[in-house]
Amino acid sequence: MDITLIGFILVVAMLLMLTSGIWVALTLTGISIIGLQLIGNDSIGLLLGTSSWSAVTGWSLTALPLFIWMGEILFRTRLSQDLFEGLSPILSRFPGKLLHVNILSCGIFAAVSGSSAATAATIGRMTLPELSRRGYSDTMAIGTLAGSGTLGLLIPPSIILIVYGVSAEVSIARLFLAGVVPGLLLICLFMLFTAVWTILQGRKGQTADTETFTFGQKIQALKKLIPIVLLIGAVLGSIYQGIATPTEAAAFGVAGSFILSAVLGSFSIQGFIDSVAGAVKNSCMLGLILVGAHFLTLAMGFIGIPNELATWISTLGLSPFELILYLTVFFVVLGCFLDGISVIVLTTSVVLPMVTQANIDLLWFGIFLVLVVEMSQITPPVGFNLFVIQALTGKNILYVAKAALPFFFMIAVAIVLITVYPSIVLYLPTMMTS
Template sequence: MIADPLILSIVLIVIMFVFLLSSIWIGISLMLTGIIGMLLFDHNLPPVISVYDKIGDLLASSLYDALNSWSLAALPMFILMGEILYKSSISTRLLNGLKPWLTHIPGKLLHVNVAACSLFAAVSGSSAATTATVGKITLDELQSRGYSKTLAMGSLAGSGTLGYLIPPSLIMIIYGVLSDVSIGKLFVAGLIPGLLLATLYSFYIMYKATTDKENVMPNDDEKYTFKDKLYSLKDLAPIFSLIGLVLGSIYGGFATPTEAAALGILGSLLLAFYFKALSLEILKNAILNSVKTSVMIGFIIAGAVFLSQVIGFLGIARAMSEFITGLGLSPLMLILLIGIMYIILGMILEAISIVVMTLPIVLPIVVLAGYDPLWFGIFLVFMVEMAQITPPVGFSLFVIQGISNEKIETILKATFPFFIIMIITVALITFFPELVFFLPNKMIG
């Protein structure tokens, strides 16, 4: 009973790798993989149903379900905000302003990806929006200044996943609803693990900058005085004011993330006007590029949702969950095997589908093994984050490929160290669960 879904999952992974490495559009690759999966499994359909009719119905419904989302409206608006900041050279001012403050830290401006993704994650709650927006602002700038593009892409991929861990987080909301765990507690519980992960990323950047300085950083020995740092605030203050506007509107309860994204566009236009960097040509290019990026991401989302529905239809996620939970393992071995299962599922499913498909089966077993549902929620968010940078359906990998024009193999190599750091952080919260419980317990007190 378990063999067919497991064998099929391996077949689908191989098919996806072949499609993705053959330079076929990512969205089409995902859809073709789903179609082939249904054709391979058509003997399980009732005789009265044509597999081609089922494929057509499922493809049409998944495309509609994937793209008919109000919350998705925030994605193109945040991307447009990033495009305006980039095209009007405000991103250059941001890095110039940060340079005096980061000059004594190994890695210098490479830490901007980590810091910017952490801040933007608190604005958008979306890993795709975080990765696309920050990447548009930083990747070309860092490369033009002589920083390692490999390390810039890797830190962007890893830090971009913080959109799921630092609140507001869509995955936490879904988990809270399905598990009956307080969403407010989940938001608070994710703060320390999220900041811990961001800190470990920065430590890795410092390590690489110290041990391989010539290949990581430009030969820049400029010295900055305290006066220079104060002078740099003229570039930083307006940009941080924009971040404060977007963040404050959400946490102050004045706006939803989608409405805050609209505020972000207005703020970025005002900043471009303030810095005398706004023109019709800049606005035209920013809108055109944001449309291209948004359509690219939307197409990938549609393909991923279709493939996820096929995976659910074929019973792969349920079969793996039932197989693992039936092994009768110790609590630690159980959570280890569940973690491995989620990493495998992350290769063929997008984040929300992983949570929705597996949670009803896995959560009761995990609770019975003695794990707190609040802790498991943060653990699951980490697993979903890993799915964002796990091939072949690593969504953040596709986004970075779209904005960097690098081969997927190059991006995978750049991302791997940050994937390992995620695993280390998961191990830390597993052996030291107080990292998750500390703030929620303080909140109750």
């Protein structure tokens, strides 16, 4: 059978399965089986068994459930409240004042949760009611939270970077390093937009929040940030200094999270049980998706679709910039219907050969891919951050999407910057490994 016809059948089958509500992992496995059947391969059971084993036994993958568990533990502490109380006095003189607390709190919490939805939900529970009480614009409060919540995907330790690293066989430690500067860049862009918006709004951008703080009060507030800063430093610093692998650092993070939970007075037996249950549930879900993705990659190789696509792309004579432009549109559209991890595991087997053919660095591409997925997280109809914030606020999903739109464009600006200046992504990994 013609390979183009096989590809068309597989795309239709995938869309039918996804729209009918079949799990992503089972969809991946299902279209792999269909593809192998179409080329007459009768070793499906053997291939599924071997690919499943290799998908879940990689040492680098052991960091995934540990980082998820760390986030689950901290999700049940009073960390978000301490972040708000610690950052509020420091940001009281910035244009936009406490709107920046949303951005920085999400940035800090992202460095210990690794999850976009968990970041938006945890910080939003604390900041949105307080910002509303103080008279801040609902649109900007929701927009800053929606945009900044996506930082959980990029700022290490990021769960989605671990998934990409395993799928693309790229060093997870180097990916973590590569995500630092783009993450800080996004925080700066979000804060810059918020400050400019406040200044341009003039009186309309002002609030009844006139609370001022003395220098001593600001120093006292900073003390509340010490525990989380120490935890972030211990986890990420041990990786960057070569003291620990990502898996060992994740284990340190879990232990540190328990200590932090006890120090904050949030530890309880029920909380421990809930954190274990949450970590097991999410880890099993991701593990099953990775099994399906690994089987799909193997099936695609047997069918020959990735090589055929890569050859076709090369005949188009696209420059790397043109390829990146087309892939940006493709991933944003795909992300409108799938969550970020599903986008990555569904496409890496097909897209990576094209990227390699175009001589695009896979390390750089991983960060680019996460940024594009961040854009899709605040794009309807299936932007998960939009659903999280809708649940928190009760606002219409289109209202939340409209509030998040400026931050969608800020992420687009970051993509342009890393495309024009790849060193934004590659500088730290190159410097630390040289």
